[in-house]
Amino acid sequence: MLKTSLNVKSSQLVVNVLKLVLEQGKPLDRGYSISFSGVKLKPEEQARITQVVGDLMRRLNLYCYLANIQLQDAAKNAELLIVLWHEFNGLNSGKLPKASQFKRSEYQHLLTKAKKDEVLWDGCPEWLEKIGTEQLGKAWQAERKALLQPAKRYLRANQLKTTRDELKKSLSKEGIETRVVKGVDSALEVTSNSPLFKSKAFKAGLFEQQDAGSQLVAGAVDAKPGMRVVDACAGAGGKTLHLAGQMQGKGRLLAMDVEQWKLDALKDRAKRAGAHNVETRIIASSKTIKRLKLTADRVLLDVPCSGLGVLKRNPDSKWRDTSERLPVLVKLQEDILQSYSRMVKVGGMLVYATCSIMPEENRQQVDKFLANNPHFTFIEDENITPANTGFDGFYLAKMERISEGA
Template identity: 65%
Template structure:
């Protein structure tokens, strides 16, 4: 965390970004993009701003309680919350014009009370605490606490262009310090405060920023050179590019999605990565899937999910989402798993994955699918938990088609 207070201008920037998220209900990445665009902030100061914004969103209800404000009042009372944040972290108050002051005696009383309320201390909204307790039982408190921590920075070495050792050496020349990650062969953890996307190494396509837990998903697919592979919910394509590296650029890798703009962005990333065997295809209707029945050696279904395993990285989601969204997502997951699995050929492999830690989206979905589809068998599954791994939370199930 910070060792000295934010400047007045950075404080205003934090408040403006948070106001866009909390009052205008915009995604955090869009708020960052809009407010950082055109600014000439040094990378270190931009990192400080994002660090404070992220921490406030991870524990928004705690800081609001300490400041004695409601989240919906942030646009009007944001300076009071930011002052409370500085007091909480033992920092001098920032030099903001017209800042609302915090009553220190009231703050200390509230702080003592907050320490006795574990969900509040962990920055967990009531709906999420109830869901987590219901789904995970005794394991939930550790996951809840882990989700309140700042995420580590991981990157994936692009083996189409370099080795891990070569990447570490080249990054070091650009003042980026990275270390290997135990248990994830393709991952490095960045331990220096560096502007990764401004490096020549990134521009040359030597790495992608990707959580280490996420890298385990594509690894489980075990795609080989020359295979026909489908990433059916490709999105922005982080796992697609990982699969391309597994295939050494040989074979056919089809990235599919229902949104064309995501596939357009993937094409740009694939060119930078040198992933020349990536093709993109929009899923226009169910006919797109039917035409590919029993054609793929490998299919990855990284399905839409609640994202409750990646709240460290996307903390704004827990203040925007509601428990009513989960059944809708589960119905979509079931439909995708049932429909898209038809693309897997006999003896082919299907990997179902989510960035959730909730069993209802994970093993329970897989069990229900297997009960209705005896032509598939479960080879293995893995819960990548936030508390145990230090990564983001993911689930993956590896299945094989044994008959038509």
């Protein structure tokens, strides 16, 4: 929590980010990038701004309720919401715009009522509460509260260039304090507000910023030097680069995606990381997959999903996504799993993964696939949940191809 109030300049930057996200539909990280571009800010002040924006986004419905405004009017009333946020957190808002319009007696009345509504207090929209309760039952309440917490900063040591212990020492010399993450061999948690991406260690390709739960997913692939490995939904390649480290740069690592700009970004990251065995390929049609039939030792399918496990990191999606989107994603996941699994060779392993904690996208998809594909057998799966780990939420399932099948 902040110990002092935001100044007027920082308050305006918060307004800018909120308008970009809520009015223009920009992802939160893009909103930060645009708003901070060309603006000179000390690292600690930038951290303060992202803290306020993140907290407002995590509980946007609560803050709108306390301000007595409609959710759809949040961007237009951003300055008032910032004043209210200060009051909520016991900070003086007297010098901020709209401070004079704040109605303290009305706020106190609404605050008393809001404390009796756990769902509202946890910043959960109605559509999400319905899905969470239906799919997770009693476990949802703990997950809902865990998803309200700010995301921690985790790093993955690049095995091609360093070890976790060596990275920790290198970062400490630059004033970046970290601690080892229990149960995740490649991970460090950043415990200071130091700027990561201006560090010598980052420029030298010694680490990537990657959630510890995400690191567990790539770790489950268990890629070995000399293998042929496919990351079929690679995106910008965080897990691809983790796999490259597992392979020690030896063997063939194919990163595939349907969007070229993501693969272009991956190329730049791979160059910095020294991951020279990474090859990118656009999925232009089903023929791209057919040409790789029964060729891969490992296939990672980190499929498009609801992202309902990573709301700590992407709280803006709560106010953009709706329940109508989930069935569309579930059908897409099913199609990708059925089609892309053809690349796994006999004796090879398929790893299906999502950044969701909902069974409909996870074990239910795997069970459906196995029922229709007896040439695959189930090995094991893992639910990585925010309530149980403190990480972002992920799911992974390992399956082995035991015959060529149809």
